[in-house]
Amino acid sequence: xxxxxxxxxxxxxxxxxxxxxxxxxxxxxxxxxxxxxxxxxxxxxxxxxxxxxxxxxxxxxxxxxxxxxxxxxxxxxxxxxxxxxxxxxxxxxxxxxxxxxxxxxxxxxxxxxxxxxxxxxxxxxxxxxxxxxxxxxxxxxxxxxxxxxxxxxxxxxxxxxxxxxxxxxxxxxxxxxxxxxxxxxxxxxxxxxxxxxxxxxxxxxxxxxxxxxxxxxxxxxxxxxxxxxxxxxxxxxxxxxxxxxxxxxxxxxxxxxxxxxxxxxxxxxxxxxxxxxxxxxxxxxxxxxxxxxxxxxxxxxxxxxx
Amino acid sequence: xxxxxxxxxxxxxxxxxxxxxxxxxxxxxxxxxxxxxxxxxxxxxxxxxxxxxxxxxxxxxxxxxxxxxxxxxxxxxxxxxxxxxxxxxxxxxxxxxxxxxxxxxxxxxxxxxxxxxxxxxxxxxxxxxxxxxxxxxxxxxxxxxxxxxxxxxxxxxxxxxxxxxxxxxxxxxxxxxxxxxxxxxxxxxxxxxxxxxxxxxxxxxxxxxxxxxxxxxxxxxxxxxxxxxxxxxxxxxxxxxxxxxxxxxxxxxxxxxxxxxxxxxxxxxxxxxxxxxxxxxxxxxxxxxxxxxxxxxxxxxxxxxxxxxxxxxxxxxxxxxxxxxxxxxxxxxxxxxxxxxxxx
Numbered sequence: 001x002x003x004x005x006x007x008x009x010x011x012x013x014x015x016x017x018x019x020x021x022x023x024x025x026x027x028x029x030x031x032x033x034x035x036x037x038x039x040x041x042x043x044x045x046x047x048x049x050x051x052x053x054x055x056x057x058x059x060x061x062x063x064x065x066x067x068x069x070x071x072x073x074x075x076x077x078x079x080x081x082x083x084x085x086x087x088x089x090x091x092x093x094x095x096x097x098x099x100x101x102x103x104x105x106x107x108x109x110x111x112x113x114x115x116x117x118x119x120x121x122x123x124x125x126x127x128x129x130x131x132x133x134x135x136x137x138x139x140x141x142x143x144x145x146x147x148x149x150x151x152x153x154x155x156x157x158x159x160x161x162x163x164x165x166x167x168x169x170x171x172x173x174x175x176x177x178x179x180x181x182x183x184x185x186x187x188x189x190x191x192x193x194x195x196x197x198x199x200x201x202x203x204x205x206x207x208x209x210x211x212x213x214x215x216x217x218x219x220x221x222x223x224x225x226x227x228x229x230x231x232x233x234x235x236x237x238x239x240x241x242x243x244x245x246x247x248x249x250x251x252x253x254x255x256x257x258x259x260x261x262x263x264x265x266x267x268x269x270x271x272x273x274x275x276x277x278x279x280x281x282x283x284x285x286x287x288x289x290x291x292x293x294x295x296x297x298x299x300x301x302x303x304x305x306x
Numbered sequence: 307x308x309x310x311x312x313x314x315x316x317x318x319x320x321x322x323x324x325x326x327x328x329x330x331x332x333x334x335x336x337x338x339x340x341x342x343x344x345x346x347x348x349x350x351x352x353x354x355x356x357x358x359x360x361x362x363x364x365x366x367x368x369x370x371x372x373x374x375x376x377x378x379x380x381x382x383x384x385x386x387x388x389x390x391x392x393x394x395x396x397x398x399x400x401x402x403x404x405x406x407x408x409x410x411x412x413x414x415x416x417x418x419x420x421x422x423x424x425x426x427x428x429x430x431x432x433x434x435x436x437x438x439x440x441x442x443x444x445x446x447x448x449x450x451x452x453x454x455x456x457x458x459x460x461x462x463x464x465x466x467x468x469x470x471x472x473x474x475x476x477x478x479x480x481x482x483x484x485x486x487x488x489x490x491x492x493x494x495x496x497x498x499x500x501x502x503x504x505x506x507x508x509x510x511x512x513x514x515x516x517x518x519x520x521x522x523x524x525x526x527x528x529x530x531x532x533x534x535x536x537x538x539x540x541x542x543x544x545x546x547x548x549x550x551x552x553x554x555x556x557x558x559x560x561x562x563x564x565x566x567x568x569x570x571x572x573x574x575x576x577x578x579x580x581x582x583x584x585x586x587x588x589x590x591x592x593x594x595x596x597x598x599x600x601x602x603x604x605x606x607x608x609x610x611x612x613x614x615x616x617x618x619x620x621x622x623x624x625x626x627x628x629x630x631x632x633x634x635x636x637x638x639x640x641x642x643x644x645x646x647x648x649x650x
Contacts, residue, residue, distance in 0.1 A: 051635040052392050053371055073643050074497050083650035150523055168465070170525065171512050253512025254471055257649040268367040269473040270642040271635070 045277035053271045063274035091259040095241035098180040106188035114196035171253035179251040188233040195229025330355045333573040336380035343593030381568035388632040390422045399563040404430045409582035417599035429561035430578040431599035437556040439549045440536045445527035450549045453483040459509040466527035471513040482554035489633035534595035537616040548616045550623035556630040
């Protein structure tokens with residue numbers, strides 16, 4: 001005879017089991033959807049390229065070797081894959097600069113928004129989200145219309161007689177940066193604003209009362225308190241900026257490859273799917289390493305207040 | 307609801323709204339974007355009571371990759387001649403024997419038995435074209451019948467030249483410019499090609515496809531381009547001229563094939579036959595602005611194309627035209643490496 005306790009335990013066990021069984025399909029789908037495609041990419045990176053795209057089911061480490069090393073086309077010597085390194089470096093640099101630029105613009109914007117009255121705050125928040133209503137490509141083309149040789153900026157400059165010939169902005173690195181900063185700015189503003197909104201401004205007043213300079217208040221009070229928002233914003237901007245495709249090709253003119261173009265080339269005209277897969281995974285590893293370093297770094301100095 | 311019932315439901319909804327519920331059949335065409343004349347399609351639909359659906363692709367590689375995965379539901383595709391042998395070799399297309407179709411008599415003799423499809427067992431010509439150099443003569447008045455505009459840019463055009471980033475076309479042009487043969491495995495030639503390209507790049511402003519709009523707006527003053535695109539540019543601005551490079555230029559054609567997995571084979575065959583009719587071929591040309599391989603179509607051609615220098619290759623330039631072919635995979639591999647180095 002089972003005691004009441006045992007019965008209760010058995011019922012509980014059954015309950016736990018049923019819960020697992022019921023959620024299993026959903027968990028399985030999420031697990032497969034998250035890992036399945038990645039797994040295919042990983043497997044493909046160790047196969048041999050087919051003659052006209054696709055892969056041959058034949059193990060080969062060549063793709064991974066050619067991510068980092070290259071055999072010179074002409075004298076057959078093996079050396080560091082300078083072209084790949086240059087392209088990786090260009091993309092990383094662009095992502096870092098974009099993050100800094102959006103932070104420089106986004107921090108004051110968020111501060112401005114958070115210091116408005118409750119009612120107007122919502123209006124500002126609403127205005128920040130407006131760009132999201134249109135497609136990324138259309139926003140990028142809008143920037144193009146503004147900065148091109150016969151665009152708004154150059155027309156005004158020419159009319160005012162400030163310049164005699166149009167300033168070439170389109171197809172330069174500046175153009176890419178303008179476009180990237182514009183496109184990713186809301187992703188920086190929103191998390192910072194979320195932190196800033198919770199900030200107790202009495203602390204700022206207290207700082208001033210204790211004769212802190214404005215800079216000191218910013219550095220010692222405001223910044224540490226909104227740091228989680230800054231970190232979240234930086235991550236949200238850095239990761240997509242690293243893989244940006246549309247903005248650099250439309251505004252940069254496609255002369256210099258970004259990481260994403262290099263990967264696309266392998267799946268298209270280059271017909272080297274394994275190399276494309278290996279490059280994609282390399283990008284993921286870079287992002288992961290950057291994130292770990294960033295989060296750990298931020299965690300160390302992140303002192304909890306209030 | 308699985309995807310099949312979803313598609314079926316959507317298809318039914320479409321049929322119900324389009325008022326073509328009594329169509330005798332369907333035809334699903336997979337073609338390059340902005341390339342299929344709506345008027346000719348309407349005519350085909352009316353004539354055979356067939357509902358036509360068109361889906362776009364943007365490159366030969368996209369189309370090949372997608373069809374190879376199977377289950378596309380497309381009946382017809384329009385690969386370039388360089389790719390047709392791959393489609394045949396990979397068993398993606400079926401032998402519809404257009405060479406025996408009723409309208410085949412209209413196909414110009416030089417297109418009736420091409421190397422990429424001997425005896426026209428699979429394909430029907432859709433459009434023909436060339437790759438050359440487009441120059442805005444307001445910006446540069448010198449001789450422009452050379453790839454030198456792109457690879458050794460004259461001072462007036464420095465920083466204003468665009469290159470359409472079609473890898474095979476650009477490397478073909480560069481090989482011609484340094485005096486080699488296409489698909490060469492001669493390392494000294496390929497090295498010259500790489501050095502020429504790398505040295506030329508600082509004078510380019512961009513590598514973009516969007517030439518019609520950018521040449522029109524003046525962002526570019528010269529570009530490498532396809533002839534049909536050049537024609538559209540000239541119609542918008544008469545100062546823009548198309549040139550056939552004297553070092554040699556590429557000839558290409560796109561061809562209609564029927565997929566092995568096609569569900570509407572008979573309708574697809576009807577379509578292949580239909581577009582070999584002179585009037586219909588001219589209708590297609592009037593839209594995509596390229597020449598076609600159908601004799602007798604000239605009398606139906608729009609007036610602005612009849613003797614357009616972009617469409618009708620001048621006698622003097624005829625000899626330099628050369629059909630582009632698909633290079634061996636190992637050569638293609640070298641191309642990709644040169645291309646990566648060019649854009650690094």
